[in-house]
Amino acid sequence: MEKNTVSLRGRNILGLEDFSPEEIRLVLETAKEMKNIIHRDIKKVPTLRGKSIVTLFYEPSTRTRTSFELAGKYLGADVVNITSGTSSIVKGESLRDTLYTVEAMGVDAIVMRHKAEGAAAYASRVVSPVILNAGDGAHAHPSQGLLNLFTIQEHKGTLSGLKVAIVGDVLHSRVARSDIYGMRKMGMEVHLAGPKTLLPRYLYEEPGIFVHERIEEAIADADVIEVLRIQLERMKGGLFPTTREYARIFGLNKQRLSLAKDDVLVLHPGPMNKGWEISPFVAYGKQSAIQEEVQNGVAVRMALFTLVLTGGKQE
Ligand code: CP
Numbered sequence: 001m002e003k004n005t006v007s008l009r010g011r012n013i014l015g016l017e018d019f020s021p022e023e024i025r026l027v028l029e030t031a032k033e034m035k036n037i038i039h040r041d042i043k044k045v046p047t048l049r050g051k052s053i054v055t056l057f058y059e060p061s062t063r064t065r066t067s068f069e070l071a072g073k074y075l076g077a078d079v080v081n082i083t084s085g086t087s088s089i090v091k092g093e094s095l096r097d098t099l100y101t102v103e104a105m106g107v108d109a110i111v112m113r114h115k116a117e118g119a120a121a122y123a124s125r126v127v128s129p130v131i132l133n134a135g136d137g138a139h140a141h142p143s144q145g146l147l148n149l150f151t152i153q154e155h156k157g158t159l160s161g162l163k164v165a166i167v168g169d170v171l172h173s174r175v176a177r178s179d180i181y182g183m184r185k186m187g188m189e190v191h192l193a194g195p196k197t198l199l200p201r202y203l204y205e206e207p208g209i210f211v212h213e214r215i216e217e218a219i220a221d222a223d224v225i226e227v228l229r230i231q232l233e234r235m236k237g238g239l240f241p242t243t244r245e246y247a248r249i250f251g252l253n254k255q256r257l258s259l260a261k262d263d264v265l266v267l268h269p270g271p272m273n274k275g276w277e278i279s280p281f282v283a284y285g286k287q288s289a290i291q292e293e294v295q296n297g298v299a300v301r302m303a304l305f306t307l308v309l310t311g312g313k314q315e
Contacts, residue, residue, distance in 0.1 A: 009311035143177030160187030168228035
């Protein structure tokens with residue numbers, strides 16, 4: 001196989017729209033190496049010794065914040081966590097002043113989650129540490145998009161030519177947006193389904209993207225189904241029937257799953273609303289890679305830290 005010569009050193013990771021297919025391949029190749037470290041008894045390498053990382057979270061998180069923290073620690077970096085509820089943000093400190101404060105402490109990278117679209121891009125313009133976007137409103141969640149690609153590639157051995165169905169609340173999903181950019185760049189066919197009110201109209205005209213009103217059409221013969229979380233907290237109202245009605249029309253259950261390929265892979269970024277968008281049978285069934293996604297999240301975030309802070313070389 002030809003050696004990948006691209007570099008992400010010093011790059012802010014803001015969204016997969018900025019990535020080339022070669023750069024995505026580089027992250028996936030590096031994550032494969034990183035996953036070996038996670039399986040060791042002693043999960044510690046000196047790649048980022050002497051580097052310091054701050055996670056700055058203005059929204060709740062279990063998977064993303066913890067896996068970025070573990071990723072930094074497994075690589076030997078010092079990692080400090082700031083959450084909005086337990087910092088001077090509650091005293092009214094602005095985003096800019098918080099970023100300046102973190103920068104003044106000499107950190108090398110800031111992992112940031114914020115409710116506003118563009119917040120990570122803004123951070124990358126006002127401070128010098130590398131910014132890794134851990135979710136900005138409904139805009140992007142690039143590390144989640146990459147870990148989804150990694151998980152699919154591990155199972156299917158390839159990405160190009162696969163049919164993926166992304167079902168549910170596409171409108172509010174930063175995961176869906178990052179998935180769509182990443183999957184299209186890697187040659188996958190993307191089928192979207194959900195209530196009309198939760199499907200952004202601009203996607204109807206995009207090449208390689210197919211929008212369906214019925215979930216059954218989207219998942220027919222699919223290689224991969226990603227179920228999205230219903231994001232009630234981002235809805236302003238009027239977009240959604242009842243959860244019972246949603247489960248009946250759009251929920252992924254055993255019966256609907258049988259419409260996809262026999263070896264279909266089921267993904268969900270978490271946290272899940274079980275019984276609404278996905279049935280427990282599907283969430284915990286043999287087609288589900290939902291727990292693997294969590295483990296792969298650590299490997300992919302280790303890859304991102306290594307690539308942006310060292311260029312991929314052991315230092
Ligand atoms: N997938 C994801 O972003 O989960 P968390 O909100 O728990 O980080």
